[in-house]
Amino acid sequence: MNPVHSRLQVRYGETDRMGIVYYANYLTYFEVGRTDFFRSHGLHYAALEDQGLLAPCVEVSCRYLRPARYGQELALATALTAMSGARLVFSYSLTLPGDNSLLATGQTVHAWVDRSGRPLAVKKHYPEVWSRLQELVSEVKHEESAPGGGG
Template sequence: MNIIPYHRRANYYETDQMSIVHHTNYIRYFEEARIDFMRQIGCDCRKLEEMGAIIPVVDAYARYHKSLHFDEEFQVNIRLEKFNGSRMEFSYEIRFPDTGELAVSGHTSHCFVDEQQKPFSVKHRFPEIYRRMMSALSPQPVTA
């Protein structure tokens, strides 16, 4: 599946006293890209929540390579690395689109829970969501 990278500019309010984007905002950028990714594959997060499927973050990690500044354009490349119906993991690369230079890399892990916060698998409850997620799963490299 061909996913279009998420593009935007850094806002002034996201910067700190050193005029760089504060480190906490990169996790927000991951979330924005993930919501966009889900929309692109036909799994709108708002509709999922209305259906009773909530997708909390279980783990988040970011490694900072180069700072973003106010009004700089960036893109977030996102991949669905793992998915088994109840858990999933995304990887992210925030890059400068003009140069391709890496600003931040990271990953997040998630699970599906119902409105009572009980984990469940979408495989049987929402088979179409399962199919779409499986089709968006990034191919894993072959190891020798």
């Protein structure tokens, strides 16, 4: 079930004068992937935030391999690749669906905090969320250790 796949359409306003996607817009694509990831696993950002569980991005990286262009359809794979008591890590892979050309890869690191911005012990205060996300991270680790798996 991990990773979650999203389809994106490059809009004109996301491109620069050269007709390629402006670099910062890849971070918006990653946000779409995270939202789709949570939703596909029965978790919703708004509901988590209403409960006082926040996960702001504290670190981001993106490696641009080939440009995405106006009008192209893009395929984004989003996976939860690590989680600890204080943080969770998502990895992203952006491709062209027709030939699977890799356009960009990235990663975001998020901190678990409460509404006041203080670190939050998710395992203690939100055990059902913790358990569900741990299952998803375990799926990734199992796939990577399987014969022929990545990693």
